[in-house]
Amino acid sequence: xxxxxxxxxxxxxxxxxxxxxxxxxxxxxxxxxxxxxxxxxxxxxxxxxxxxxxxxxxxxxxxxxxxxxxxxxxxxxxxxxxxxxxxxxxxxxxxxxxxxxxxxxxxxxxxxxxxxxxxxxxxxxxxxxxxxxxxxxxxxxxxxxxxxxxxxxxxxxxxxxxxxxxxxxxxxxxxxxxxxxxxxxxxxxxxxxxxxxxxxxxxxxxxxxxxxxxxxxxxxxxxxxxxxxxxxxxxxxxxxxxxxxxxxxxxxxxxxxxxxxxxxxxxxxxxxxxxxxxxx
Amino acid sequence: xxxxxxxxxxxxxxxxxxxxxxxxxxxxxxxxxxxxxxxxxxxxxxxxxxxxxxxxxxxxxxxxxxxxxxxxxxxxxxxxxxxxxxxxxxxxxxxxxxxxxxxxxxxxxxxxxxxxxxxxxxxxxxxxxxxxxxxxxxxxxxxxxxxxxxxxxxxxxxxxxxxxxxxxxxxxxxxxxxxxxxxxxxxxxxxxxxxxxxxxxxxxxxxxxxxxxxxxxxxxxxxxxxxxxxxxxxxxxxxxxxxxxxxxxxxxxxxxxx
Numbered sequence: 272x273x274x275x276x277x278x279x280x281x282x283x284x285x286x287x288x289x290x291x292x293x294x295x296x297x298x299x300x301x302x303x304x305x306x307x308x309x310x311x312x313x314x315x316x317x318x319x320x321x322x323x324x325x326x327x328x329x330x331x332x333x334x335x336x337x338x339x340x341x342x343x344x345x346x347x348x349x350x351x352x353x354x355x356x357x358x359x360x361x362x363x364x365x366x367x368x369x370x371x372x373x374x375x376x377x378x379x380x381x382x383x384x385x386x387x388x389x390x391x392x393x394x395x396x397x398x399x400x401x402x403x404x405x406x407x408x409x410x411x412x413x414x415x416x417x418x419x420x421x422x423x424x425x426x427x428x429x430x431x432x433x434x435x436x437x438x439x440x441x442x443x444x445x446x447x448x449x450x451x452x453x454x455x456x457x458x459x460x461x462x463x464x465x466x467x468x469x470x471x472x473x474x475x476x477x478x479x480x481x482x483x484x485x486x487x488x489x490x491x492x493x494x495x496x497x498x499x500x501x502x503x504x505x506x507x508x509x510x511x512x513x514x515x516x517x518x519x520x521x522x523x524x525x526x527x528x529x530x531x532x533x534x535x536x537x538x539x540x541x542x543x544x545x546x547x548x549x550x551x
Numbered sequence: 552x553x554x555x556x557x558x559x560x561x562x563x564x565x566x567x568x569x570x571x572x573x574x575x576x577x578x579x580x581x582x583x584x585x586x587x588x589x590x591x592x593x594x595x596x597x598x599x600x601x602x603x604x605x606x607x608x609x610x611x612x613x614x615x616x617x618x619x620x621x622x623x624x625x626x627x628x629x630x631x632x633x634x635x636x637x638x639x640x641x642x643x644x645x646x647x648x649x650x651x652x653x654x655x656x657x658x659x660x661x662x663x664x665x666x667x668x669x670x671x672x673x674x675x676x677x678x679x680x681x682x683x684x685x686x687x688x689x690x691x692x693x694x695x696x697x698x699x700x701x702x703x704x705x706x707x708x709x710x711x712x713x714x715x716x717x718x719x720x721x722x723x724x725x726x727x728x729x730x731x732x733x734x735x736x737x738x739x740x741x742x743x744x745x746x747x748x749x750x751x752x753x754x755x756x757x758x759x760x761x762x763x764x765x766x767x768x769x770x771x772x773x774x775x776x777x778x779x780x781x782x783x784x785x786x787x788x789x790x791x792x793x794x795x796x797x798x799x800x801x802x803x804x805x806x807x808x809x
Contacts, residue, residue, distance in 0.1 A: 339681055341677050341680055341681065361685070365683045365684070365685060368680070368681055368682070368683045369683055371681075372681070373677075373678070373681040375674040375678055375681075376674065377673065379673055379674035379677065379678040380678075381675055382669075382675075392682060393682045393683060393684075396682075396684060396689075397682075397683055441682070445683075
């Protein structure tokens with residue numbers, strides 16, 4: 272049984288020949304008396320954007336932590352990169368996480384390390400790469416996010432948007448194929464939020480990094496879904512063609528249950544009173 | 552009331568279970584790779600050198616007070632020259648290890664709980680795991696080993712300074728001859744006392760740091776939670792130090808002093 276087939280209805284028929292990069296199948300989770308997820312099923316296709324929407328406490332961030340193996344579900348199955356992460360031991364998960372990056376709320380940068388130290392943390396700590404190569408990779412990553420002059424700064428010296436972008440660079444150090452964004456623009460002003468959105472789009476279109484974005488900021492969600500990055504010869508963001516927009520999949524959670532799954536256009540046209548209220 | 556009691560017992564048992572699991576993971580992490588040598592050296596500096604001033608002051612004043620108090624009592628029996636014997640036996644066997652450990656519980660235990668607690672509430676612990684690093688190996692093992700190594704050394708410093716503090720009072724206030732004081736110090740100590748003074752701090756150091764790490768890693772509830780964890784770590788480590796000291800003393804007495 273392949274992962275695509277076990278995902279059941281969660282995987283789209285059109286993508287049946289392509290293996291999903293992540294699959295949730297009937298996942299349940301509760302903390303003591305509080306039920307956080309109730310039978311959540313969906314699939315993330317490589318190169319497609321998955322956007323998880325919902326009010327605070329609806330279980331969005333928990334899904335990312337489950338995907339990374341930071342939490343274990345009470346029931347259900349989770350595959351990431353073809354491996355069952357819900358039953359995997361922590362030791363094996365540490366290796367699997369080389370292929371999956373995560374950008375936490377507020378960035379979660381290490382306070383005691385410089386920007387360069389944060390970005391190169393995994394390269395310094397978990398590899399035997401020569402110093403020059405690590406430095407080159409750090410500079411390349413900081414250049415990609417436009418913060419190459421901030422190498423020696425401490426996280427406390429950065430603005431909120433800069434912290435999120437450094438967190439993205441840190442998550443990218445090992446060139447993961449899947450990047451999970453937990454509320455990447457929450458608390459940022461609209462202009463700064465756009466710079467973070469642009470990084471997500473650039474990584475997806477230019478570096479083949481599949482994004483899973485948890486947010487309750489609809490403006491950012493539609494921006495990520497509706498734009499694409501191109502090189503001509505510099506990097507530029509342009510409105511995405513309809514087929515590209517259709518590759519962005521919106522999932523709406525309400526009290527731990529998926530109440531909507533579809534494209535941006537389907538979400539805009541939804542008649543469900545809760546969705547209408549959320550969109551208004 | 553009954554439900555509250557059951558909930559309390561349940562949460563206490565969970566805490567104990569998690570503490571034991573952390574200790575097991577730490578023991579495993581200390582003897583297997585990867586090992587973070589640089590972090591160990593950093594922690595030895597923070598715990599050892601960083602605590603030196605407070606330990607020296609504690610030892611000095613404890614030794615001085617011991618000499619002062621015992622001098623008055625010994626005077627009643629005309630045994631003032633034996634003040635060194637009392638200071639050395641009390642400092643090396645009991646007060647040196649316990650007071651050093653209590654000072655470390657306040658300084659090191661709270662610091663570790665606050666640092667790890669802050670990391671926990673800002674998702675830095677999760678970020679470590681997401682980056683493929685085991686937080687126990689990276690954060691707990693170096694701190695526990697540093698505490699295990701540095702607590703006995705700091706206790707030795709406290710004992711030495713305590714004896715010097717006692718000497719200052721003995722010579723300048725009680726008018727006991729310096730040579731008499733030091734010979735009395737040596738006479739008052741048996742090799743078993745020295746063993747006891749050396750063995751205890753290893754275990755007390757372990758208690759302080761493992762409790763600090765356990766409480767810190769389980770912090771939740773934002774900055775308020777960090778404050779709560781810091782207080783809990785100091786209280787739990789201090790009570791743990793006194794309890795472990797009692798049981799260790801009983802054990803060592805039964806083994807070394809048959």
